[in-house]
Amino acid sequence: MDLRLTDDELRFRAELADWLRTTLPDLDPRPADDDYLGLRHWEAAWQQRLYDAGYAGIHWPREFGGRGATPFEHLIYLEESQRLGAPEAGCTFVGLLHAGPTLILEATAEQNARHLDGILRGDQIWCQGFSEPGAGSDLAALSTRAIRDGDDYVVTGQKIWTSFGQVADFCELLVRTDPDAPKHRGITWLICPMDLPGIEVRPIRTASGGSEFCEVFFDEVRIPVANRVGAENDGWRVAMVTFSFERGTGFVGSLIATSRELAELAELARRVTRRGAPAWDDDSIRREIGHLQAELDALWALTKRNVSQAARTGIVGPGGSVFKLYYADVLRRMGELAQQVLGRLSIAHLDDVDALDLGGRRLRALTMGIAAGTSQIQRNIIGERVLGLPKER
Numbered sequence: 001m002d003l004r005l006t007d008d009e010l011r012f013r014a015e016l017a018d019w020l021r022t023t024l025p026d027l028d029p030r031p032a033d034d035d036y037l038g039l040r041h042w043e044a045a046w047q048q049r050l051y052d053a054g055y056a057g058i059h060w061p062r063e064f065g066g067r068g069a070t071p072f073e074h075l076i077y078l079e080e081s082q083r084l085g086a087p088e089a090g091c092t093f094v095g096l097l098h099a100g101p102t103l104i105l106e107a108t109a110e111q112n113a114r115h116l117d118g119i120l121r122g123d124q125i126w127c128q129g130f131s132e133p134g135a136g137s138d139l140a141a142l143s144t145r146a147i148r149d150g151d152d153y154v155v156t157g158q159k160i161w162t163s164f165g166q167v168a169d170f171c172e173l174l175v176r177t178d179p180d181a182p183k184h185r186g187i188t189w190l191i192c193p194m195d196l197p198g199i200e201v202r203p204i205r206t207a208s209g210g211s212e213f214c215e216v217f218f219d220e221v222r223i224p225v226a227n228r229v230g231a232e233n234d235g236w237r238v239a240m241v242t243f244s245f246e247r248g249t250g251f252v253g254s255l256i257a258t259s260r261e262l263a264e265l266a267e268l269a270r271r272v273t274r275r276g277a278p279a280w281d282d283d284s285i286r287r288e289i290g291h292l293q294a295e296l297d298a299l300w301a302l303t304k305r306n307v308s309q310a311a312r313t314g315i316v317g318p319g320g321s322v323f324k325l326y327y328a329d330v331l332r333r334m335g336e337l338a339q340q341v342l343g344r345l346s347i348a349h350l351d352d353v354d355a356l357d358l359g360g361r362r363l364r365a366l367t368m369g370i371a372a373g374t375s376q377i378q379r380n381i382i383g384e385r386v387l388g389l390p391k392e393r
């Protein structure tokens, strides 16, 4: 793999940076973190601008409305967007980063015609209805039932931790269609419009104060059979395709943001005085900053490897699990480092420190070891698929 950028890639970077510099100042201010409807409209407006300028679905194939960018152009896009402060995918994340790519590989032409353009324009917001109160890590234990009745499935059950469920138009929904089959073989992947009668969405308030998670209740909801992606009872395989995207490149933007946050912490360590000396004078703090930067660089190299593998095979393999496992740990240590830098000041209110929202970052960092498969589950995947260890019983 040649890691140097070609002339075309350098030109792409310059054009994109120019466009971002002229477009971003016109953007309305970002709504508050808990204004989910406002955020939905704000993100959609940004997505429409990307669409008009030819940057929406940067890595989606051209025949599906994307830009068909090379893996390196995709990384350049993420780097420049972070560097120049473009909006990150929040409620557009599921549609753009895993539902859309799953549809491209698995859906019918008619389904794609109904959804892909809307996702790219920001008109269709998607959520993920996989987890249930009794099925998280053991997702195949899910029990939301779908009973075939004519041209519909009649769905009854409950999903939980559905991010942005309160503003979503569609849901990638896993249901049990054959309760008698072995658990992985009786599941089906459905496209569920969120405005169907019988669906109730209840936001959940979390420890960090937000309520982006929802519970979603289904009471005899009729979903057309035409909304099925893949064959009946083949939903587990389709869900694995979804996961490969979710665990693959979905966190790249956040990785770049983490490098910036580490630089902010290093800067803070130079300003903060503890026991009469700058925190920066503490060898252990400087050592940890150095280690973390080296590990972020290694994760960036791993990302390039994963992305180039995805370009060859169409999906990201277990390299996505290696990335996620390690990155979750780096984020946890960033939180501990912030605490070490600030010492007792971490419980005081200081304007310039509050602006960094270190407490909020620390709480949010914990979610990385849970979302899209916990760290223990990533270890199981790496053990079985990379190291060839015996399968978990």
Ligand SMILES: Cc1cc2nc3c(=O)[nH]c(=O)nc-3n(C[C@H](O)[C@H](O)[C@H](O)COP(=O)(O)OP(=O)(O)OC[C@H]3O[C@@H](n4cnc5c(N)ncnc54)[C@H](O)[C@@H]3O)c2cc1C
Pocket: 127, 128, 129, 130, 131, 132, 133, 135, 136, 137, 138, 160, 161, 162, 163, 367, 368, 370, 371, 372, 373, 374, 375, 376, 377, 380, 392
């Ligand atoms: C920020 C965030 C966003 C999310 N968004 C969504 C969403 O939009 N849609 C959605 O469907 N879900 C979503 N989730 C839910 C997420 O997928 C689940 O929380 C996750 O899969 C873990 O399931 P659980 O919470 O039921 O924990 P459990 O599965 O009950 O796990 C509890 C503990 O047991 C451990 N454990 C369980 N099984 C094993 C095993 N076999 N080997 C070793 N250890 C094990 C786990 O690692 C964990 O530490 C989100 C979660 C987070 C944090």
